[in-house]
Amino acid sequence: MSSKPSIRCAGIGKAFQLYAHQNDQLKQVLFGLWKQFYTEKWVLHDVNFTVEKGEHVGVIGRNGAGKTTLLQIICGITMPTKGTFEVDGRVAPILALGSAFDGLLTGRENARIGAAILGLSRKEVDERIESIAAFADIGSFFEQPMRTYSMGMVSRVAFAICAHANADVLIVDEALSVGDAVFQKKCETYIKDFSRNGTILMVSHDLNFLEELCDRVLWLDKGVVREIGDPKKVIAAYRAAMETENQTAGAA
Numbered sequence: 001m002s003s004k005p006s007i008r009c010a011g012i013g014k015a016f017q018l019y020a021h022q023n024d025q026l027k028q029v030l031f032g033l034w035k036q037f038y039t040e041k042w043v044l045h046d047v048n049f050t051v052e053k054g055e056h057v058g059v060i061g062r063n064g065a066g067k068t069t070l071l072q073i074i075c076g077i078t079m080p081t082k083g084t085f086e087v088d089g090r091v092a093p094i095l096a097l098g099s100a101f102d103g104l105l106t107g108r109e110n111a112r113i114g115a116a117i118l119g120l121s122r123k124e125v126d127e128r129i130e131s132i133a134a135f136a137d138i139g140s141f142f143e144q145p146m147r148t149y150s151m152g153m154v155s156r157v158a159f160a161i162c163a164h165a166n167a168d169v170l171i172v173d174e175a176l177s178v179g180d181a182v183f184q185k186k187c188e189t190y191i192k193d194f195s196r197n198g199t200i201l202m203v204s205h206d207l208n209f210l211e212e213l214c215d216r217v218l219w220l221d222k223g224v225v226r227e228i229g230d231p232k233k234v235i236a237a238y239r240a241a242m243e244t245e246n247q248t249a250g251a252a
């Protein structure tokens, strides 16, 4: 195993382009060399951190703080506007994978493609597909087009694929909030088992779970790393800040 960190982010910044009118995007393509037809919305600013091999890092922060965007950059779904990042090892992006499913294909077909994208050979996919179906546990829906699925069913299939991907690094975005109680328990058990050897970067609003699982917690506040370190300390500081905000909002 190499001694490189599993994940390294250096000076990551992300700006989305906002277009006021529908045809501004076309204008930007045609005349962008001369004039800018969008405004920039910066959602991440100079984010620096590393996750060592076998380390478990939780990411917390208010709605809109930039957590999902950060994970999407690390999974290669969106590019950073500034900075660089490196990931060493095979990544299983739980939930992010769900956004790539083809609604016209069945769960089984999407699971085969998803598993192949995550690096499994055809033989490995053949060997594991029934176990993926059993983990997803959505019965005959597995043979139906995914456009007929509920959000929870999509998440079940995405989680099931990732759980069979021989990943070195698990990137988890709010996985525990989507399934029902039985599936949540199954996911928790899987994540805890995985944590014995694997690296985990996990966004969650379940602060108790993160405190139990993680070696460090990163608090993202308006796109900036406000604190990173001991889970107990960072979560306590985050809770205190939320409490103060609630009181201020209540008094107003």
Ligand SMILES: Nc1ncnc2c1ncn2[C@@H]1O[C@H](COP(=O)(O)OP(=O)(O)OP(=O)(O)O)[C@@H](O)[C@H]1O
Binding pocket: 016, 017, 041, 043, 061, 062, 063, 064, 065, 066, 067, 068, 069, 070
């Ligand atoms: N494609 C996009 N175009 C423009 N703005 C975007 C886009 N995607 C996300 N944003 C904005 O970026 C900011 C960060 O969003 P993000 O989803 O990363 O936050 P989050 O911390 O994961 O929030 P939550 O806890 O609600 O899931 C938000 O203000 C959001 O509106």
